[in-house]
Amino acid sequence: NAGVMQNxxxxxxxxxxxxxxxxxPMKGHSHVYWYRQLPEEGLKFMVYLQKENIIDESGMPKERxxxxxxxxxxxxxxxxxxxxxxxxxxxxxxxxxxxxxxxYGYTFGSGTRLTVV
Amino acid sequence: GNxxxxxxxxxxxxxxxxxxxxxxxxxxxxxxxxWYVQYPGEGLQLLLKATKADDKGSNxxxxxxxxxxxxxxxxxKGSVQVSDSAVYFCALSDRGTGNQFYFGTGTSLTVIP
Numbered sequence: 001n002a003g004v005m006q007n008x009x010x011x012x013x014x015x016x017x018x019x020x021x022x023x024x025p026m027k028g029h030s031h032v033y034w035y036r037q038l039p040e041e042g043l044k045f046m047v048y049l050q051k052e053n054i055i056d057e058s059g060m061p062k063e064r065x066x067x068x069x070x071x072x073x074x075x076x077x078x079x080x081x082x083x084x085x086x087x088x089x090x091x092x093x094x095x096x097x098x099x100x101x102x103x104y105g106y107t108f109g110s111g112t113r114l115t116v117v
Numbered sequence: 118g119n120x121x122x123x124x125x126x127x128x129x130x131x132x133x134x135x136x137x138x139x140x141x142x143x144x145x146x147x148x149x150x151x152w153y154v155q156y157p158g159e160g161l162q163l164l165l166k167a168t169k170a171d172d173k174g175s176n177x178x179x180x181x182x183x184x185x186x187x188x189x190x191x192x193x194k195g196s197v198q199v200s201d202s203a204v205y206f207c208a209l210s211d212r213g214t215g216n217q218f219y220f221g222t223g224t225s226l227t228v229i230p
């Protein structure tokens with residue numbers, strides 16, 4: 001009865017490197033959401049994806065950030081050429097297809113803490 | 118637009134003390150309101166929710182009432198325990214904006230024996 005699985009739990013990258021964050025949704029969930037929690041701030045919505053589709057990316061920075069949710073495998077949040085300001089906790093949530101836009105079906109993962117040095 | 122303003126912490130209380138964490142919101146539509154709790158090193162867990170005005174959400178001794186007239190959703194607990202130490206987030210979700218969540222900045226609570 002695994003929940004939303006995120007890995008790695010902690011990730012350290014040097015400035016200019018790439019960071020890849022993975023999220024496996026709960027069994028039966030086909031909708032994934034990514035949120036970012038900057039230090040001393042609340043979570044901010046980044047992107048909402050279904051399998052092979054980006055539904056809403058209004059919260060994604062315009063450059064260096066991308067997300068995908070392939071037909072097979074986990075959702076990936078990719079940050080290219082990381083900078084110190086990318087240091088944050090990145091949380092993934094998933095929901096079932098039946099009520100994809102209902103907040104009640106959200107389940108959050110434990111997050112990936114990215115540190116850029 | 119939508120936003121949530123939350124009482125700043127950190128908050129430190131003695132065991133069995135009364136807890137109030139204030140939360141007010143701004144929304145363009147008819148939001149649902151939530152309190153989430155984050156224990157150290159873990160993800161967010163839904164604590165309670167309310168979907169319309171005057172609804173009261175409750176769970177594990179925590180309560181919050183959706184007050185439309187004051188646009189508030191304050192979290193209360195009559196007698197806190199050490200195990201309640203965590204960060205608490207107030208949040209709203211508005212169907213008009215695709216049901217994404219808007220979170221407050223979080224309030225860190227430490228309960229001392």
